[in-house]
Amino acid sequence: LREQVSKLSQFPFFLKDSIRENVRLARQDATDEEVEEACRLAHIHSVxxxxxxxxxxxxxxxxxxxxxxxxxxxxxxxxxLLRRP
Incomplete structure (x- = not known):
C-alpha cells in the first residue's frame, strides 16, 4: 500500500541540496527531463x-x-508526481 501513496505535507522536508536533487528524492533513477516534467505538472517549472x-x-x-x-x-x-504511485 505504501508504494501506491504519496504524502504532501504542509511543511515538506528538504535536504540542503539543489531543487533537482530534492525532487529526485522520490525516484533516484529519474532523468533530468523527468524531473523537469514533474515540475511542469506541479506548475513550478516556470519559476x-x-x-x-x-x-x-x-x-x-x-x-x-x-x-x-x-x-x-x-x-x-x-x-x-515524479514518484507516480
Missing part, C-alpha cells in the same frame, strides 16, 4: 527556469534561496 526569479534554475539550493513556502510546497508536489 525555476526563470533566471530573474532563480538565477541557478534547477541547481538552486533549497534553503534561503527558495524563500516562499508556496514554492517549497510546489517542489514537494513535483516530488510526489
Amino acid at each position: 525555476i527556469a526563470d533566471p530573474a526569479k532563480l538565477e541557478r534554475g534547477y541547481d538552486t539550493v533549497v534553503d534561503v534561496q527558495v524563500p516562499s513556502g508556496g514554492q517549497k510546497r510546489l517542489i514537494a508536489m513535483a516530488r510526489c
Whole structure:
C-alpha cells in the first residue's frame, strides 16, 4: 500500500541540496527531463527556469534561496508526481 501513496505535507522536508536533487528524492533513477516534467505538472517549472526569479534554475539550493513556502510546497508536489504511485 505504501508504494501506491504519496504524502504532501504542509511543511515538506528538504535536504540542503539543489531543487533537482530534492525532487529526485522520490525516484533516484529519474532523468533530468523527468524531473523537469514533474515540475511542469506541479506548475513550478516556470519559476525555476526563470533566471530573474532563480538565477541557478534547477541547481538552486533549497534553503534561503527558495524563500516562499508556496514554492517549497510546489517542489514537494513535483516530488510526489515524479514518484507516480
